């Protein structure tokens with residue numbers, strides 16, 4: 322087996338393809354629907370910025386002209402303009418926050434929907450091969466970070482660039498020489514940022530791996546809590562958690578150490594620039610630089626450095642988010658492998674004649690075959706029991722029939738139509754699949770049965786439950802069909818969950834029924850109930866049952882004995898017994914006892 326290739330919670334995920342700077346353009350696709358709103362926001366930012374930037378200029382006019390000339394009228398006017406500019410800035414700021422939050426939330430939904438939609442189409446093999454917690458963190462946390470960066474970060478960035486440019490224009494207008502002096506240290510900053518960026522990307526990629534591992538472990542341990550407590554392994558679980566949590570902290574500390582190497586650089590250069598301007602300004606005071614100019618200039622230097630610091634921060638977040646972005650795009654780009662063929666057609670209503678023609682299959686592309694040349698023919702309406710030792714390939718056979726995986730070679734036909742040529746929807750809606758562990762969704766009992774056919778009326782749901790013999794236990798529940806159950810149906814017994822699944826499938830009324838019988842030991846009363854429900858289900862359908870119940874096996878029209886990925890015997894119960902082959906041995910070792918009970 323090549324199971325080692327599969328990812329686990331304590332193994333960092335490898336990326337198929339690293340992020341490319343050009344991929345940022347792809348983000349534009351998400352921003353496009355909001356371009357008008359973003360433009361409005363930018364307009365409000367521009368106006369808000371001009372309003373704020375007016376402040377030091379008004380101060381300059383006050384100091385250089387109004388105060389020396391004792392021109393109170395001008396002073397009042399300047400005060401009035403200043404107050405109005407504050408109000409305008411406030412209004413623009415409020416609009417910006419509100420609009421950006423809304424755009425951010427919409428972006429979040431758009432990206433998350435794309436990701437979730439793709440996940441819904443990915444084959445079982447995708448989910449088989451990685452911890453579900455690692456998928457979860459992409460859909461929830463990574464997208465959160467990104468949408469914030471896209472909406473808030475991007476607008477802030479543009480706003481900062483605008484404010485920087487406006488400030489520069491004012492500075493150049495007041496004194497271009499002093500402005501050039503203020504920019505002399507900028508190249509050092511750029512070199513520093515470039516140097517840090519590379520290290521930061523590596524550090525954040527590692528951090529995203531560790532966050533993903535932590536999430537996977539928490540998810541896995543909550544799923545397995547019953548086993549953990551049942552085997553009194555809580556301490557081991559805590560120890561394993563400690564390891565992944567510590568790894569997460571260490572990589573976070575490393576990432577932050579690199580990230581924050583940028584801010585002191587910006588701070589230092591900003592302080593040095595201010596000092597430089599003081600130095601030059603005071604030397605030239607009264608000659609080329611007036612007091613008002615110097616004071617206004619020092620205000621602008623502040624205005625200039627604030628956006629530079631913010632742009633630095635945005636740059637930081639961008640690098641951080643790149644680690645998440647590459648994971649998100651990777652999941653979005655994951656190609657569903659079980660898809661409709663380009664010329665697929667809808668499978669017409671079927672009778673249920675099924676053939677496997679030399680079907681071979683492997684789960685892992687580079688692994689050994691799990692099924693070898695499986696061939697059989699099930700006539701419409703027949704009940705086929707699949708028996709055999711554990712790991713023989715029984716579930717694999719029935720998974721292929723629903724096309725949860727593509728066959729490696731050979732064909733499967735239904736009413737002589739190759740199932741790889743028809744649309745998945747038309748195939749699966751005509752099949753009822755019941756897995757060993759019936760999945761119950763959170764919601765009411767009614768909702769859970771209705772999952773079989775969403776447009777069924779309440780009466781139809783109740784009718785199906787009655788025929789499936791699920792009605793008896795549902796009636797005893799506090800709110801009957803309206804009783805709320807939790808995800809996985811933790812408050813129900815295994816037998817009850819199975820009866821509910823019977824009702825769900827009955828409601829769907831499929832022509833082909835696929836049933837992986839639960840092996841869980843159940844009491845004889847429930848057993849009798851399940852058998853009665855099952856008999857109702859089987860009526861008039863082609864049924865494939867991975868059978869553990871002797872009664873099911875004995876009543877089957879055909880028993881396929883599976884061993885080591887092959888069908889080693891096929892026939893009816895009595896015939897196979899008479900043959901004294903593998904089935905006979907299996908029967909002797911496993912089922913005789915059951916018959917004796």
Ligand SMILES: Nc1ncnc2c1ncn2[C@@H]1O[C@H](COP(=O)(O)OP(=O)(O)OP(=O)(O)O)[C@@H](O)[C@H]1O
Nearest residue numbers: 449684685691709710711712713714715716717718
């Ligand atoms: N998702 C999977 N990925 C890789 N290998 C798998 C997967 N599922 C099953 N296998 C392997 O395929 C082989 C057949 O498994 P399968 O589940 O079909 O057996 P089974 O006869 O249904 O067993 P059981 O009676 O225990 O359910 C086993 O060797 C198993 O390890």
